[in-house]
Amino acid sequence: MLTAIGIAGSARRGGNSTTVMRAVLAGAAAGGAATEEVRLDELLFHGCRGCEPCTDDATCRIDDALTPVLARVRAADIWVLAAPIYYDGVSGQLKLFFDRLCHLTHEGGPLKPQLVGPRAAAIVVTYEDKPRDDYRDVAQRLANYLPWMGEFVAVEVLAEARLGPSGAAAGRAELIERARQAGGRLCDALAGARK
Numbered sequence: 001m002l003t004a005i006g007i008a009g010s011a012r013r014g015g016n017s018t019t020v021m022r023a024v025l026a027g028a029a030a031g032g033a034a035t036e037e038v039r040l041d042e043l044l045f046h047g048c049r050g051c052e053p054c055t056d057d058a059t060c061r062i063d064d065a066l067t068p069v070l071a072r073v074r075a076a077d078i079w080v081l082a083a084p085i086y087y088d089g090v091s092g093q094l095k096l097f098f099d100r101l102c103h104l105t106h107e108g109g110p111l112k113p114q115l116v117g118p119r120a121a122a123i124v125v126t127y128e129d130k131p132r133d134d135y136r137d138v139a140q141r142l143a144n145y146l147p148w149m150g151e152f153v154a155v156e157v158l159a160e161a162r163l164g165p166s167g168a169a170a171g172r173a174e175l176i177e178r179a180r181q182a183g184g185r186l187c188d189a190l191a192g193a194r195k
Contacts, residue, residue, distance in 0.1 A: 002032060002033035002187060003076045004076060004186075005078070006025045007038050008039045008040060009083030010083060010084050013039070014166060015166055016168055017083050020082060020126060020175065021124050022037070023176045023180050024122045025080055031186070038072075043069070045096065046062055048096075048100055054103040062100070077119055077120065078119065079119065080122045081122070081124065083125060084127060085127035088138070090142070120153055122156040123155070124179070125158070139157045139158070154186055
């Protein structure tokens with residue numbers, strides 16, 4: 001059975017990025033994946049400390065509340081990383097989390113993927129402004145780093161505008177449906193890659 005983990009980088013429990021993330025997870029669940037959600041704002045953890053070298057066994061040297069989450073992320077087939085845009089970038093919570101994935105790009109020093117086997121991912125960002133290419137680029141930049149960590153056969157990028165008030169995403173049925181479909185496509189891509 002496929003497993004999907006959602007990493008919520010919003011401080012708001014029912015925030016827009018979390019709502020869209022949950023829709024992606026629902027689509028993955030409909031595709032046969034077991035799903036889990038992690039709310040980073042509920043964890044006390046550190047950013048990357050730039051340990052040199054990173055460990056060569058695909059684990060981070062820092063031992064804190066994120067340590068068991070990183071183990072579940074390494075094991076998951078599908079990653080859904082979600083955050084609001086703050087000051088032209090993802091929330092601090094998601095940035096700290098993403099930086100802590102650095103150990104997955106190193107094997108004894110040189111850049112080599114640590115994750116074995118095909119995976120799929122979705123990067124979700126939400127923001128209040130009109131549609132902006134630069135905010136989509138913020139999400140795309142994160143997506144571009146995933147191949148440094150392993151074989152990602154599919155990556156969906158959802159950059160959604162005009163979502164200022166908390167709860168706005170829940171009122172946009174077409175967005176929720178697009179997010180569910182994205183989750184289903186991630187399952188389909190993995191099924192095809194594993195034949």
